[in-house]
Amino acid sequence: MNATYAPLRSLKSRTLMGLLLLGLAMVLVLGGWHLRRELNLQAEQAEASQQLLPLLYAEPLSRAMASSQTSAAQRLLEAMVSRHELQSAELRGRDGLRLLSGPDALPGQDSPHSEFALRLPGDSEEIGRVRVIAPELSAWGQLGKPSMQHWLLQLLALALALGLGAAMLVDRLLLRHLRRMASDMERFDPSRPPSEFSWFDDGLPARTPAELQQINRAMAHVHQSVDQQLQRKQREMRDLSAQVAQQARALHEAQAALDIKQRELAQLARHDKLTGLANRREFDDALRREFKRAQRQQSRLALAVLDLDHLKAYNELHGHDAGDELLRRFARLLGERFKRDTDLVARLGGEEFGALLPGFDADSAQGLLESLREEWRRLSLPHGASPVDAVVTVSIGLAAYSPAQPYLSPLALMQAADEALYIAKHAGRDRLSLAA
Numbered sequence: 013m014n015a016t017y018a019p020l021r022s023l024k025s026r027t028l029m030g031l032l033l034l035g036l037a038m039v040l041v042l043g044g045w046h047l048r049r050e051l052n053l054q055a056e057q058a059e060a061s062q063q064l065l066p067l068l069y070a071e072p073l074s075r076a077m078a079s080s081q082t083s084a085a086q087r088l089l090e091a092m093v094s095r096h097e098l099q100s101a102e103l104r105g106r107d108g109l110r111l112l113s114g115p116d117a118l119p120g121q122d123s124p125h126s127e128f129a130l131r132l133p134g135d136s137e138e139i140g141r142v143r144v145i146a147p148e149l150s151a152w153g154q155l156g157k158p159s160m161q162h163w164l165l166q167l168l169a170l171a172l173a174l175g176l177g178a179a180m181l182v183d184r185l186l187l188r189h190l191r192r193m194a195s196d197m198e199r200f201d202p203s204r205p206p207s208e209f210s211w212f213d214d215g216l217p218a219r220t221p222a223e224l225q226q227i228n229r230a231m232a233h234v235h236q237s238v239d240q241q242l243q244r245k246q247r248e249m250r251d252l253s254a255q256v257a258q259q260a261r262a263l264h265e266a267q268a269a270l271d272i273k274q275r276e277l278a279q280l281a282r283h284d285k286l287t288g289l290a291n292r293r294e295f296d297d298a299l300r301r302e303f304k305r306a307q308r309q310q311s312r313l314a315l316a317v318l319d320l321d322h323l324k325a326y327n328e329l330h331g332h333d334a335g336d337e338l339l340r341r342f343a344r345l346l347g348e349r350f351k352r353d354t355d356l357v358a359r360l361g362g363e364e365f366g367a368l369l370p371g372f373d374a375d376s377a378q379g380l381l382e383s384l385r386e387e388w389r390r391l392s393l394p395h396g397a398s399p400v401d402a403v404v405t406v407s408i409g410l411a412a413y414s415p416a417q418p419y420l421s422p423l424a425l426m427q428a429a430d431e432a433l434y435i436a437k438h439a440g441r442d443r444l445s446l447a448a
């Protein structure tokens with residue numbers, strides 16, 4: 013059982029209790045010693061007093077007996093008992109007289125007593141004998157005396173005062189520092205600086221006991237090394253966080269660059285670099301999609317293939333860069349003329365372009381494309397090798413899907429437009445040919 017009586021858990025209460033018990037033990041020892049001394053003293057006094065009795069009383073008692081003054085002898089006997097604090101006294105005369113002072117029944121012959129003989133002066137004959145019983149000397153009787161009680165109370169008070177004084181001294185010199193250190197250890201927090209605790213350099217008063225100062229130094233050492241480790245870890249954490257933030261920024265930038273590249277790639281994958289129009293791949297996908305829709309919805313879909321005339325000769329005459337610019341210029345015109353959400357114009361390759369016009373039948377598409385062709389020619393872009401007014405022209409092949417003329421596949425529609433273009437080229441260029 014480790015349970016300790018609650019009020020005695022603290023060092024302070026234990027010290028106080030220890031000092032109190034020590035005081036009580038001191039009272040008992042000193043009291044016992046004093047009692048014994050008193051008893052010895054009284055025994056000596058009683059003995060001395062009894063030795064005086066024959067000298068003081070033998071003669072007066074003998075005279076009183078000789079003159080048969082019994083009452084005077086009785087008074088003398090009582091005076092002797094009371095003055096010398098005897099327990100009792102008995103006078104026995106040779107003639108059978110018996111006087112008694114004190115309790116009626118005297119203790120037997122074996123009890124501690126003293127006797128002296130009564131003789132008349134000048135006569136050796138004994139006329140009687142006095143037996144004296146001394147007062148019983150007991151420790152209990154001594155304790156009952158007010159002087160003894162007073163002395164004991166004083167001793168007790170002194171012991172208590174000394175105990176309390178010693179407890180306060182111990183508390184001031186030792187326990188106070190221990191309490192302070194204990195409270196600091198209880199709220200010890202390595203993230204707080206050592207200066208907030210008693211083990212900081214100036215934390216303890218100079219008069220603190222050396223052993224406590226040693227514990228203090230040990231705690232300060234522990235705290236400082238924990239503090240240093242903590243600060244090192246915090247620095248490492250900060251560095252790590254900065255590195256992570258830097259990496260995150262770099263990652264973010266790389267991700268943004270990647271997104272741009274991906275968008276560029278997607279653009280490149282589906283658009284022509286020179287003109288910015290959709291490329292062949294995008295055009296083919298749109299053609300498949302729109303062809304299925306036209307089939308499903310029984311709607312119309314016009315497809316035109318547009319091919320600049322004599323570009324090879326233009327390049328040779330005006331330079332490849334000028335040829336590029338011509339292609340870009342024609343792409344812009346296409347974009348401007350076909351700008352419905354559903355229209356799609358694309359560069360199919362080289363000098364060949366495509367226009368996908370959902371909802372258009374052959375006639376309406378033909379009208380639009382004819383006006384485009386004429387506008388292109390009216391731009392009068394010089395072409396030194398062109399047989400048509402020495403300006404740049406374009407040939408167009410047109411095919412249109414409709415419920416009345418249902419092509420079987422997107423490929424078939426495309427081939428029809430290509431064939432129509434072929435016919436336009438061979439018919440002299442700068443014209444539109446409609447697939448049969």
Ligand SMILES: Nc1nc2c(ncn2[C@@H]2O[C@H](COP(=O)(O)OP(=O)(O)OP(=O)(O)O)[C@@H](O)[C@H]2O)c(=O)[nH]1
Pocket residue numbers: 286319320321322323324325327331332333334335336339361362363437441
């Ligand atoms: N400048 C330039 N020329 C290109 C480009 N792509 C193709 N060409 C040229 O276009 C010319 C096409 O030549 P051909 O197929 O003979 O056609 P054409 O000379 O236009 O004659 P027709 O189409 O029969 O009227 C070639 O000389 C190609 O080099 C391009 O991106 N830029």
